[in-house]
Amino acid sequence: MKVLFLNGPNLNLLGQREPEVYGRTTLADIESNVRTRAKMLAVDVDFRQSNSEGELVSWIQQAKGACDVIVINAAAYTHTSVALRDAISAVGLPTIEIHLSNIHAREEFRHKSLIAAVCKGQISGFGANSYILALEASVSVKDK
Numbered sequence: 001m002k003v004l005f006l007n008g009p010n011l012n013l014l015g016q017r018e019p020e021v022y023g024r025t026t027l028a029d030i031e032s033n034v035r036t037r038a039k040m041l042a043v044d045v046d047f048r049q050s051n052s053e054g055e056l057v058s059w060i061q062q063a064k065g066a067c068d069v070i071v072i073n074a075a076a077y078t079h080t081s082v083a084l085r086d087a088i089s090a091v092g093l094p095t096i097e098i099h100l101s102n103i104h105a106r107e108e109f110r111h112k113s114l115i116a117a118v119c120k121g122q123i124s125g126f127g128a129n130s131y132i133l134a135l136e137a138s139v140s141v142k143d144k
């Protein structure tokens, strides 16, 4: 089983800027934690980040036939991107939306996710552990 982790804009800055909001853990630390847990679960992981909406759309399209589940932290595109929503819907792979912060406890503009309705579910507010929870959910969501 293979899980594709996609990370959207500015997540490459994790741990380097605004630690009071997003903590001190870097995206590389998160990837390493995910890979450790994935080994225990016998899951293959592809872990990517892009600041470009188009690149994220292309990766979602290419996941068909290559991955079983997509886990996506679309970052700011969560709240704006019809293109990501359409790509997730078109590809039809089980997709799990994740966030480090609880988007529903933040500014009003973050409460709306344009991708939520085409995802299996949303994990939001558990910091770096949101990624591990999503990996574990991927295993159960795969064949449903």
Ligand code: CA2
Pocket: 009, 010, 011, 013, 014, 015, 016, 017, 018, 022, 073, 074, 075, 076, 077, 078, 098, 099, 100, 101, 102, 103, 110
């Ligand atoms: O909580 C999350 O995971 C978010 O997806 C993070 C996004 C935000 O736009 C979403 O509303 C919620 C922001 C990611 C930007 O990450 C930064 C990291 C360090 C410094 C600045 C931004």
